[in-house]
Amino acid sequence: MRLQRIDHVGYAVEDLDEAVRYHERLYGAEVAHRERMERDGVDEALLAVGDSYIQLLAPTRADSPVGRFLARNGPGVHHVGYGVADVAATLEDLKALGVQVVDDHPRPGSRGCTVAFLHPRGAMGVLVELVEDPRLAGVTAGHAGTSPERRRPPGPTLGA
Amino acid sequence: MRLQRIDHVGYAVEDLDEAVRYHERLYGAEVAHRERMERDGVDEALLAVGDSYIQLLAPTRADSPVGRFLARNGPGVHHVGYGVADVAATLEDLKALGVQVVDDHPRPGSRGCTVAFLHPRGAMGVLVELVEDPRLAGVTAGHAGTSPERRRPPGPTLGA
Numbered sequence: 310m311r312l313q314r315i316d317h318v319g320y321a322v323e324d325l326d327e328a329v330r331y332h333e334r335l336y337g338a339e340v341a342h343r344e345r346m347e348r349d350g351v352d353e354a355l356l357a358v359g360d361s362y363i364q365l366l367a368p369t370r371a372d373s374p375v376g377r378f379l380a381r382n383g384p385g386v387h388h389v390g391y392g393v394a395d396v397a398a399t400l401e402d403l404k405a406l407g408v409q410v411v412d413d414h415p416r417p418g419s420r421g422c423t424v425a426f427l428h429p430r431g432a433m434g435v436l437v438e439l440v441e442d443p444r445l446a447g448v449t450a451g452h453a454g455t456s457p458e459r460r461r462p463p464g465p466t467l468g469a
Numbered sequence: 470m471r472l473q474r475i476d477h478v479g480y481a482v483e484d485l486d487e488a489v490r491y492h493e494r495l496y497g498a499e500v501a502h503r504e505r506m507e508r509d510g511v512d513e514a515l516l517a518v519g520d521s522y523i524q525l526l527a528p529t530r531a532d533s534p535v536g537r538f539l540a541r542n543g544p545g546v547h548h549v550g551y552g553v554a555d556v557a558a559t560l561e562d563l564k565a566l567g568v569q570v571v572d573d574h575p576r577p578g579s580r581g582c583t584v585a586f587l588h589p590r591g592a593m594g595v596l597v598e599l600v601e602d603p604r605l606a607g608v609t610a611g612h613a614g615t616s617p618e619r620r621r622p623p624g625p626t627l628g629a
Contacts, residue, residue, distance in 0.1 A: 314519030359474030385594035434545035
């Protein structure tokens with residue numbers, strides 16, 4: 310399987326602080342990382358769930374992708390991020406197989422990752438993000454034989 | 470964090486076989502489990518992604534929850550399933566905190582799990598399923614100290 314793990318599920322939310330408090334109160338969630346991505350027009354908070362994350366996304370402007378999603382759908386699941394070993398190679402292979410993409414080339418994502426979005430059209434209606442996490446480099450064959458510590462090492466960018 | 474892992478992301482799809490073929494062709498996915506749940510009106514196929522699953526869900530009748538979701542929204546992410554150590558205790562605690570639920574009591578899910586759905590209203594618009602997997606019993610403090618083999622042991626119900 311080319312998708313190695315569910316890296317995160319991205320929730321579009323109206324108010325980031327309120328969404329964080331909601332998850333803290335109900336689940337004892339802790340914020341592993343916060344980042345404002347001006348290019349994407351989002352403020353994000355990552356909540357660790359095992360080796361994956363809930364990624365809370367609030368728009369910084371109404372005309373951003375998450376802002377438009379909220380206006381159209383209200384809050385809910387915005388996209389799913391899947392970990393891959395090599396975003397560039399995966400993206401080229403998928404394009405060769407006829408997959409429509411949002412990002413024609415890999416680009417920087419949050420927390421130092423390299424990412425690319427595929428288009429939901431023709432993809433079961435799901436907005437899929439491919440995520441290459443440099444902290445997981447060398448972990449190619451699923452997770453077999455690696456300890457949890459090895460698999461999600463705390464990086465300097467994750468110092469919340 | 471009370472949510473121990475992302476157990477699965479549930480996709481509502483029109484045609485289960487077509488959705489399976491799509492993931493096989495693009496990602497080399499393999500079906501880990503198939504099950505028809507008459508009570509829920511769904512036919513499901515699980516594709517393993519690391520220690521989690523993509524759960525493809527096709528309705529067996531138009532008036533089932535997934536059938537109504539498809540009529541209203543088209544295909545896309547239907548819900549997110551999070552692994553918890555004890556569905557009953559988690560559900561009672563969340564209800565005491567004012568969370569609206571779909572299932573007032575835990576009930577059988579697919580592949581021998583015990584599950585309960587929370588209502589998306591007031592929950593960031595996300596339909597959340599709590600999943601207690603008996604094959605993971607005893608794995609309570611995240612995944613630390615357990616090998617991948619220990620964490621997702623192949624059970625007889627997963628013999629595809």
